[in-house]
Amino acid sequence: MPLSFAPATTSKMLRSIVPKCQQQAAAAATRHCSSRRFLSTATAQTQSSCRPMTTASQRCLRSSPTSTYNNSAAYQRRYAHKTVEEAKSRYRTGPFSWKAGALFVLTGGGLVWYFEFEKQRMQRKRVAEATKGVGRPKVGGDFELTDQNGKPFSSADLKGRYSLVYFGFTHCPDICPEELDKMAQMFDLVQAERPGALVPVFVTCDPQRDDPATLKTYLSEFHPSFVGLTGTYEQIKDMCKAYRVYFSTPRDAKPGVDYLVDHSIYFYLMDPEGDFVEALGRQHSPDAAAKVILDHVKDWRGRIKQ
């Protein structure tokens, strides 16, 4: 409430309707009000000399509690506008100021950012949970295979971490080597941010030719951390079936006969519980794929083995 210009208007009004004595008192009161910051003591005398004067002094007194005298900070705050012009201009601009504008922009920007963040998180959650629960397509499952060192390796060994599963074969002409190089880059990118959160797995579709030793030599060219899995034809067939992977390996290829295997070329991202999360394909660059994986890893609320 801008009080500083009130005395000026009231005194003018008063002059036209009140008797002279009161006018004097009003003027004195006005002086008192406007000069209060000097803690004038003269007003007491003026008031006592002219009794009927009440309105102006009351007006003034109402707005001058005793605390004003010992609390100059509160008093200063009430007189935010130093001049009438300032107050009027403040009135014209209304409640808008650069402070209000900045607050508005900040709040708005913050809300938009939060909304977008939550939207993306929910979208990822939906992708990750689309394969959980009842009546959903089930990709992945339990398996018992052999790793590149000839040791048994089962689905239980992948629990507790995210895994990136890729199917291929060592005689693959062009796509698998390219994709495996990409997988190595992806793995390094994920590893840089979340060490140990992801296990890269290569499963051969050609168990007849890819024994553990062959896999070991082959994979060591791509990344020392790759896990290579092989097994009997039946084991691999079950594995491919569980992952909905198409492959065309002949069951009884004669030794010495060269053949190629047609197979699906997706990376399967599996969560620490062994459930399928998302398929990454040729359209993902290593950076994009690593980002997708990292986002899912960050969303995971459970424990991830280190």
Add this chain to the structure above:
Amino acid sequence: MGIFDYFSSSAESKRAEEVRKGAVAPDRSERKRCWEARDKFYGCLDKHNVIDSLNGDGKKTAERECAAENKQFEQDCAAAWVTYFKKFRVADYQKKKTFERLEKEGANKM
């Protein structure tokens, strides 16, 4: 020296022979060599406007014009790969054509 050269070169050619037959999987450098030979062969086919080097006129032209490149290609790659790459060239070309046709027809990109 000469005898060592003989042994090492025979070991090399044995390995190359195994790769060609598909007995062993080629390693990184062998893959690279094969891809380079393939690209040279493709380059020659491009020069003579041949897409399918396995059938019909394309085969004749390829045999006549790109014999050297083809020989190197077969030398550096597994036999199964050579066939695969020759077929792949045709399939890849048809895929491109199909995409172009669909685009012309105003198909929506998914």
